[in-house]
Amino acid sequence: MNTLLLSALASLACATDLLVPLYPPPFAWGPVATAVANNPTLTAKIIINPSNGPSIFPPSSDFQTGARTLSSNANVQLLGYVHTSNDLGVTRCQRPVNDVKADIWTWSQWNTLSGISIHGIFIDEAPTDASNNCTAYMQDLTNYIKNDPSLLFTSPRIVVFNPGSPGTGGLVQYYTQSPPPDLIVALETCFTVPERAIAGDGCPTTGGYERYDNEGYGGSIDRYLASNVGVANYPRTAIIVHGFHDTNGPDANFIADAPTLLEEIRAVRQRNIGAAFFNTMEYMTFDTGPADIGTVAADLVAAGRNPSSHKLAA
16 A cells, blocks of 8 residues: 555544444343443444344343443443344345334334433344345435434434445445445454364354454455455444454464454554454453453554554555
């Protein structure tokens, strides 16, 4: 990447938010609540998911208590989980749009409960291309969340898409739709290699996949996102990395330890990625090192004070 573009990116540097898929029951939310309370300058977008969606309304008392605790932090933006598929993501935009809207409306009703603030929606199984009429489908849902007066979301209303992959260039249209989402999770992957995967880290034990940053700090962003998403869209792009333990390559390119984690997060911050999540496990446990949620949150703050100088791809 040329020097002029690198300088321009530095001058436009934005904060990298924390994005947390908070999918376990509320009894496991304590480490996340502590992390956001201890880092009040860090914006945390936290996705809650009682039952592959909002489930019943009103939610159970434990979800109310947990959501109220998180909402008490001014730096927290709670998002409700919905999905677009009835076949576990094989066919995107397949679920009837009115069913998705019903879940969205239910999520907005959580704001009628004292002390709970839901800012918007995380749309899982989002598309990477226009197949199955996804363009119109996603634009309709985004417009509904952003603008429908019957919804009670806290301002600013936030929409996050989760395709989990940058695809082969078809994702770009979703950044420019009207209205656009606030964030798109364009890379969701593992750090460790298959032979070192462990129960609960969500990483495949066989087969090939992108081992995060096996190319070097920020290498996965440079390799997969620069051409398929575009550097200009990085501030509205999120990444999710789990399985941060052991090593990310048979040649031990990086060992998963505290210094490596900080450098990984600095490389994300230097590339102006809008939000990130690193975790040792997957989405059900947040207090296992080296990438426990408290360390990740503190590193995101530290990276803002002292960004890395890791070079961007040419």
